[in-house]
Amino acid sequence: MPSSLWVYLLRYGIPHMLTLDQKVEARERLADLDFTGMYLYWLYRDNSEDFSPLLRIWRALGTEHAESLYKKTIENVRISHPDSLILLRNVVEFFRDAGWLKSAAQVAKSAVTEHQRLLGAKADQTLMSLNQYALAEKAIGNYQVAI
Numbered sequence: 001m002p003s004s005l006w007v008y009l010l011r012y013g014i015p016h017m018l019t020l021d022q023k024v025e026a027r028e029r030l031a032d033l034d035f036t037g038m039y040l041y042w043l044y045r046d047n048s049e050d051f052s053p054l055l056r057i058w059r060a061l062g063t064e065h066a067e068s069l070y071k072k073t074i075e076n077v078r079i080s081h082p083d084s085l086i087l088l089r090n091v092v093e094f095f096r097d098a099g100w101l102k103s104a105a106q107v108a109k110s111a112v113t114e115h116q117r118l119l120g121a122k123a124d125q126t127l128m129s130l131n132q133y134a135l136a137e138k139a140i141g142n143y144q145v146a147i
Contacts, residue, residue, distance in 0.1 A: 014026050089132060
């Protein structure tokens, strides 16, 4: 459970950066998959799976920056604790819902790798992640990979 300070930062940190015209810093913070995953976790938990506040922020910052920043982060993703795996799955869902289908598939593939590394190939969460990856590949037309 995040501390009250962490919840405050999730809720107001990025809008505060935008108020101060710190767009570069806001983009960098959002490119951190741990931050974005936790932000999405908070949104999904408290707002019934409504990711639109995060998408509105990216629209203010320029969505063209989002995918390129996330791609750099995805290449180096390494989760250190199994509890953080849900954060990757939240990011996949957000990317898919935002229409960033190729990036969703990339994060989903990384999520499967991390789930297998931390939990093993047969764990329920690993299988959920594998299903999410298959759906992401199907969404971009990679049916052979999805099977």
